[in-house]
Amino acid sequence: MEFKFDPADEAFRQEVRAFVEANLKPDIKARMERGFYPTRTEMAWWMGVLADKGWGAPNWPVEYGGSGWSPLRRMIFEEECVEADAPPRKMGNLVNIGPILYTYGSEEQKRLYLNRTLRGDIIWCQGFSEPNAGSDLASLRTRAVRDGDHYIVNGQKLWTSGAHESDMMYALVRTDNSVKAQLGITFLLLDMKTSGITVRPIIAINQSHMVNEVFFDNVRVPVENRVGEEGTGWTIAGSLLASERAFSAEIPHTAHDLKRLKRIATRELRRGKPLIDDPLFRAKIVRLEVSLRALEFSMMRVLSAGPAESQQAVASVLKMRGSDLRQRVAELMVEALGDYAMAYYPDPFMPPSDDPDPPGPDHASGIANAFLFRRAFTIVGGSNEVQRNIIAKSILKL
Numbered sequence: 062m063e064f065k066f067d068p069a070d071e072a073f074r075q076e077v078r079a080f081v082e083a084n085l086k087p088d089i090k091a092r093m094e095r096g097f098y099p100t101r102t103e104m105a106w107w108m109g110v111l112a113d114k115g116w117g118a119p120n121w122p123v124e125y126g127g128s129g130w131s132p133l134r135r136m137i138f139e140e141e142c143v144e145a146d147a148p149p150r151k152m153g154n155l156v157n158i159g160p161i162l163y164t165y166g167s168e169e170q171k172r173l174y175l176n177r178t179l180r181g182d183i184i185w186c187q188g189f190s191e192p193n194a195g196s197d198l199a200s201l202r203t204r205a206v207r208d209g210d211h212y213i214v215n216g217q218k219l220w221t222s223g224a225h226e227s228d229m230m231y232a233l234v235r236t237d238n239s240v241k242a243q244l245g246i247t248f249l250l251l252d253m254k255t256s257g258i259t260v261r262p263i264i265a266i267n268q269s270h271m272v273n274e275v276f277f278d279n280v281r282v283p284v285e286n287r288v289g290e291e292g293t294g295w296t297i298a299g300s301l302l303a304s305e306r307a308f309s310a311e312i313p314h315t316a317h318d319l320k321r322l323k324r325i326a327t328r329e330l331r332r333g334k335p336l337i338d339d340p341l342f343r344a345k346i347v348r349l350e351v352s353l354r355a356l357e358f359s360m361m362r363v364l365s366a367g368p369a370e371s372q373q374a375v376a377s378v379l380k381m382r383g384s385d386l387r388q389r390v391a392e393l394m395v396e397a398l399g400d401y402a403m404a405y406y407p408d409p410f411m412p413p414s415d416d417p418d419p420p421g422p423d424h425a426s427g428i429a430n431a432f433l434f435r436r437a438f439t440i441v442g443g444s445n446e447v448q449r450n451i452i453a454k455s456i457l458k459l
C-alpha cells in the first residue's frame with residue numbers, strides 16, 4: 062500500500078515551509094537546533110507572527126481565530142514548524158485553556174482572554190496537582206471560600222510548569238467539602254500578580270527551572286473568574302486533560318528526533334564504520350520508526366473524530382505511546398553518541414547571552430539534557446500507569 066498526499070495538501074506544505082523559512086529569525090532557529098528552549102519573549106513573538114497570518118491556533122474554531130484546516134493539514138503544519146526548528150508555541154494556551162474558554166467560558170471571559178491567549182500576550186500555567194493530589198487529583202485540598210463577589214483561596218499547588226513566568230493560572234479549587242470529592246471542585250482563573258501568591262522554584266534533574274510550587278495565602282479572586290458553575294470543575298478538567306494528552310503524543314517532534322538520530326548514527330563510528338551500518342543499531346531505529354508510523358495513523362483517526370467524550374481514553378493511548386517513543390528516541394541518541402553524550406550544558410532555559418559551547422561535536426548539543434528531562438514525559442499530564450488504568454477501564458472494560 063502506498064500513502065500519498067493530495068497535491069493540494071502538498072502545496073499547503075510548501076506554503077507553510079516557505080512562510081516559516083521567511084519569517085523565523087536565524088538566531089532563534091540556531092538556538093533551537095542546539096537544544097535550547099526559547100525565552101518567553103521569543104515564544105510570544107513567534108505566536109504573534111503566526112497569529113497575524115491567521116495560523117495562531119489551528120485547533121480552535123474559525124470564529125475564535127482558528128485556521129479551519131483539516132486534521133491532516135494541522136499535522137502538516139506542526140511537522141513543518143518542528144522540522145524548521147521554530148520555537149514551540151505555548152501549548153498550555155492553545156491546547157489546554159483556550160478550548161476550555163471557548164467551550165465553557167462566559168462571553169466576557171472569551172472577550173477578555175481568547176485573542177490574547179492565542180497571540181501569547183498572556184501566558185497561562187496549570188494549577189491542578191498538589192502534594193498528595195497528583196494521580197488522585199480529586200483529593201485536592203486548595204480551598205476557595207466565597208466572600209461576597211470574591212473567592213478567598215488558600216492552599217498549595219505543586220509541579221506548576223512555568224508559574225514563574227506566567228501571567229495567569231487556571232486552577233482547580235475545592236469549594237464544597239460536603240459532597241463527593243469530584244463534585245466539590247471548581248475551575249478558577251487567577252491573575253498571578255494577585256497579592257498572596259508565592260511561587261518557589263523546583264530545580265529539575267537537568268538543572269533547569271521549569272516547575273514550581275505555588276502557595277496561596279488568602280488570595281482574593283473575583284467571582285467572574287470562575288469558569289462554569291461551582292462544582293463543575295472536575296468535568297471541565299476532564300476534557301482539558303484529554304486534549305492535553307492527545308497533543309502530548311508530539312509525533313512531529315519524535316519524527317524530527319529520528320532524523321537527528323540517523324544523522325548522528327551516520328557520523329559516529331563504531332569499529333571504524335558508521336554506526337548506521339550496524340545491523341543491530343539499524344534494527345532499533347527501524348523498530349522506533351514503525352511504532353511512530355502506527356502512532357501517527359492513530360493520531361489522525363483521533364483528530365478526525367473530534368473531541369468527543371469517548372475519545373478521552375484514546376487520548377490516553379496516544380499520550381502513553383507518544384511519551385514512551387520520545388523517551389526511547391532520546392535513549393538511542395545518547396547510545397549513538399557514546400562518550401559525547403556526557404557533554405552537557407546545565408540549563409536549556411538559560412538566556413541566549415549565556416549560551417555555553419559544550420565540548421564535542423555540534424550534533425551532540427542538547428541531547429543529554431533532553432534525555433534527562435524526558436524522564437518526566439511519562440509522568441506529566443497523568444502518569445502512564447494511570448493512563449493504563451483508564452484504558453483498562455474505558456476501552457478494555459476490565
Ligand SMILES: Cc1cc2nc3c(=O)[nH]c(=O)nc-3n(C[C@H](O)[C@H](O)[C@H](O)COP(=O)(O)OP(=O)(O)OC[C@H]3O[C@@H](n4cnc5c(N)ncnc54)[C@H](O)[C@@H]3O)c2cc1C
Binds near residue numbers: 187188443445446450
Ligand atoms: C516536569 C513536570 C511538570 C508538571 N507540570 C504540571 C503542571 O504544570 N500543572 C500541574 O497541575 N501538574 C503538573 N505536573 C504534575 C503531574 O501531573 C503529576 O506529577 C502526575 O499527575 C503524577 O502525580 P504525582 O507526582 O503526585 O505522583 P503520584 O500520584 O504520587 O504517583 C506516584 C507513582 O505511583 C503511581 N500511581 C499512582 N496512582 C496509581 C494507580 N492508581 N495505579 C497505578 N499506579 C499509580 C504513579 O504512576 C507514579 O509512578 C508536572 C509534573 C512534572 C514531573
